[in-house]
Amino acid sequence: MADQRPGTQDPADGTGGGADPAAGAAAGEALARAWDELVAAARRTVADGLVVGTSGNVSVRVGDTVLVTPSGVAYDRLTPQDAVGVDLEGRQVLGTLTPTSELPMHLAVYRTTSAAAVVHTHAVHATAVSTLVPELPLVHYMSAALGGPVRVAPYALYGSDELAGNMLRALEDRSGCLLQNHGTVTYGSTLEQAYDRTAQLEWMCRVWLTASALPDRAPSLLTTEQLGAVQEKLRGYGQRKG
Structure with a gap:
């Protein structure tokens, strides 16, 4: 070619x-x-x-x-x-360059969602959290922007169909997830939205790790009911078109 x-x-x-x-x-x-x-x-x-x-x-x-x-x-x-x-x-x-080795993961998102963009990172705090828990605790209401509590997809070899399958299960009703001992995946209707979700996810992971690091203290967490109220309010967030 x-x-x-x-x-x-x-x-x-x-x-x-x-x-x-x-x-x-x-x-x-x-x-x-x-x-x-x-x-x-x-x-x-x-x-x-x-x-x-x-x-x-x-x-x-x-x-x-x-x-x-x-x-x-x-x-x-x-x-x-x-x-x-x-x-x-x-x-x-x-083109002639070889596509990313994580192509199966990207294509899996496009085949099963209406995504227009996908961002995959190895963000430090998010990757650290992926090694500790099966789901990011509800430490902040912006979890609602990703559809709910962010799940951790079980580890699988990078670039594999197994990893893509694990990711899809973690993404069910979500727009972002963590990959165990690996990193993050988010998607959106625009590249800007997908990137913003990645940045929000990394920030929430950093908040939880920071709060959890204090001796003899545990961070307060939101309830699913509180998160649901946020999801409802977010539907009207932003500027309204005239």
């Missing part, structure tokens, strides 16, 4: 060009914008201390194409020509 920039795909592949040049150009522009956003988010995971080196990965869905970070490439080296895309079956349709 020739090295390709988003928007210059083979007209026959359905992601660019084709019988309608205008539609092909629009699709190509959408892929190019999404790739730029993906790279910016991947670099932000490093800057915010959520990953080290090339660990973690980010993906964005554009139609039937899933753009993903490549395996083992430093994010600050990625350019528009390095775009990597696969279809929902994992077949590579864009």
Whole structure:
């Protein structure tokens, strides 16, 4: 497969060009914008201390194409020509770099949810919590933003179908989970939302670890009823469109 920039795909592949040049150009522009956003988010995971080196990965869905970070490439080296895309079956349709080894996990989310973006990190506090409990205790009401108490998916080899399956069970009715001895996964209707959920999850894990570290003291926890009230209130959160 020739090295390709988003928007210059083979007209026959359905992601660019084709019988309608205008539609092909629009699709190509959408892929190019999404790739730029993906790279910016991947670099932000490093800057915010959520990953080290090339660990973690980010993906964005554009139609039937899933753009993903490549395996083992430093994010600050990625350019528009390095775009990597696969279809929902994992077949590579864009680029020459090898997709992230966690591709099964990303695709599992897209196949079973309406997600438009997925963020996977090795955040320090979240990973520490994943080794201690089967579920993040309800130490803060922002658990409601992820659908409820955040579960820990049992450990499995990275990049495996087993890990993807464990993750899906932990994500049932949730938009984020912890991966035991591994890290975090969150998704959203936008890349910004998925990233924000990752940051919130890491922050909540840090709060619980900090409070739990005090000798002879235990942090107060919310009840499921209190969390339900928060979930209801969050439905009206933010600016209302006129």
